[in-house]
Amino acid sequence: MNINWLVVLGTALIPMIIGFIWYHPKVVGTAWMEAAGMTEEKIKNGNMPLIFGASFIMAFFLAIQMNFVVVHQNHFMSILMNEPGLMEPGSDMYIYAQDFLEIRSKLQNL
Numbered sequence: 387m388n389i390n391w392l393v394v395l396g397t398a399l400i401p402m403i404i405g406f407i408w409y410h411p412k413v414v415g416t417a418w419m420e421a422a423g424m425t426e427e428k429i430k431n432g433n434m435p436l437i438f439g440a441s442f443i444m445a446f447f448l449a450i451q452m453n454f455v456v457v458h459q460n461h462f463m464s465i466l467m468n469e470p471g472l473m474e475p476g477s478d479m480y481i482y483a484q485d486f487l488e489i490r491s492k493l494q495n496l
Contacts, residue, residue, distance in 0.1 A: 389453060397449040398442060405441070462486065 409415045419425070463483070471477030 389450070394446065394449045394453060397452070398446040401445045401448075402438070402442060462490075 466472050469479045471479040474480055
């Protein structure tokens, strides 16, 4: 399976963008700071490159895993495995599965 790395990198940025919005003081940031016992001084003393770098790496791993979950063609055969005639050459189900896989391979090569 081909992974579109540009899309994975873009997808990894989405949690960061949502976090920037969510934790902004005018949205929920002030309430979050009070609930977590955070102060402006603690935030300024934090290692921001490490925090955001680790967050991005974790979001990147999540984006890669979601790629395998969302692309349903990877699980096509497991969906049909209990269908009668799937592995019998010449049956309707066998022909359907072969046609699907052939079309999928043509689309992947575009």
